[in-house]
Amino acid sequence: MDARIREHAEIIADHSTGIEAGDNVVIQLPKEAEELAVALHEICGDRGANPIYLNYSARAQRAYKRAADAFEEPGHRHALYAETDVFIIARGGENVTEDADVDPGTNAAYNRAMEEVKRERLSKTWCLTQFPTASHAQLAGMSTEAYENFVWDAVSLDWDAQRELQAEMVEILNEADEVRIRSGEGTDLRMRLSGNEALNDYGEANLPGGEVFTAPVRDSVEGEVHFDLPLYRYGREIDGVRLRFEEGRVVSHAAERNEELLTGILDTDEGSRYLGELGIGMNRQIDRFTYNMLFDEKMGDTVHMAVGSAYPETVGEGNELNESGEHVDMIVDMSEDSVIEVDGEVVQRDGTFVFEE
Template identity: 60%
Template structure:
């Protein structure tokens, strides 16, 4: 087995979810990522854990969704019961065909997410990690050879996470005590929001692997202005390009997209919370140096910020603060490398992708 796969498994088990003897661990993986699942199982066995494995098929998922009616989805009680008894969850991504779900109606996906929201809420309270196996589907989506994509993935994943944590800590110390944030990029994005009372999280490869961002939650009703997401995203097999949102009183009141606007509309119509922001994230992983149409990597890319419509991440919202609830959470990216700045409490803390605490910053 490729030594990089074994290293990936070790980072997952020992760094990301910190498995201990006796832990009940659920591993969910696509069939193409069997090698990584095997390597993880080996590590879990060495640590005396109690694992269960779910090998997923996107073709089977597609067949199920196309056969069901929108009103058929109900809470899967067995899945909730299993999650309640689980200590840690490891979720592996990887596809032979990233567009397998592209002909599933968006309203079916939205209905399923709503029905299974209690399962996801339970999972968020566990030790969990989502990671990527360098499969051919994602390599093709990134317009890379499989070998080159493997190098890219392992370069972003198998790294010194203590060093990355310390680099990102400098931004956490700026954002965590802040009241107001303003994001400006060219003449297409000027967005203001309050983060007063919210918690800023240093993501260094725990919940997401790779990590490489700091993120917080806006106060839901505070977001004002407009934003153009100049990086595309792939959602349920559909590529959305040129997504534009305008906020008033924290709510999306206008939206458009240059491509697949109906897919964006479907997400916004999931529920009331889907029209509000649940996350502000700042990408800081400089080993992710190219856009690959994979949000797990793209949102961590240096010189970018990302905003998520929908569910806030629970750990960013302290008790007593307003929490944005939704069955969806969709990240979208703004390139901040040119003609852009991030302002915190009236002070520019990043300009054209360079942070105030980095060499080359121009005030």
């Protein structure tokens, strides 16, 4: 086994989840990540934890979605998650476009049925990570070896140092009332944060980490945003997304590619037309775009926003929690002609934070 796989497993167990004796641990990985599963099972055995291994197949999931006439909440999965202490999932797989021919309406219906199950899972200690596979290397335009180095270098960052850097932005946002984001001619967006909490993502729930994120006050988002970096969703690329918000809600939208897929996402439910997250990327180790949101949203010269569900821990008492079967992150490149303002004060210009100058 590559020593970096074992190190990856140890970081998940020690830093990201803190697996302890007696923990019920669900490990959901694709077959390509079996060695990571082996290493995690060894750690669980050493510590007296109780692992269950779910072998996730995007191909099987596609077959189910295309064959089913309707979807119901899977109570047996909900019961499993209710008894789970730690949930670990890794992206990977041999075909990143497996869902490309699933109808957007089908995906929306499936996500609605899974909403309570998803909420149960997110209430537990969880970690989402990446296992480097040839398919993701190809998507990123990299050799398999180069992609392995990229992933494992990002995973094994000095997370204590990263936490300290990001703590400065957490403090700024936690004292903020209004944030304004301007970039080029297509993005000028305002939102209020009052009463909500900014969180420091330094490689716990997401591995790699490297962002500060919060939730906007649900009905406060006003203006237009052009997401000038593409995203992969359900096996297809959505590019050139433009959204216009009034009183927090998306009132118009467009995309240069796969606009019908974007429409399907926004039509999932009422909450999918509101922002559930504002995130600010701060990981300088991630220095290239790879069509993988787990990495791309952490890049230091970006902000991202997610339509759909908000993380409950970011929403303060008295503010409305946005709920949805979707949570779709989209990215704005802030490296040029861009400013983040907090209560009228510039905190980032062209990708550089004021505390970095």
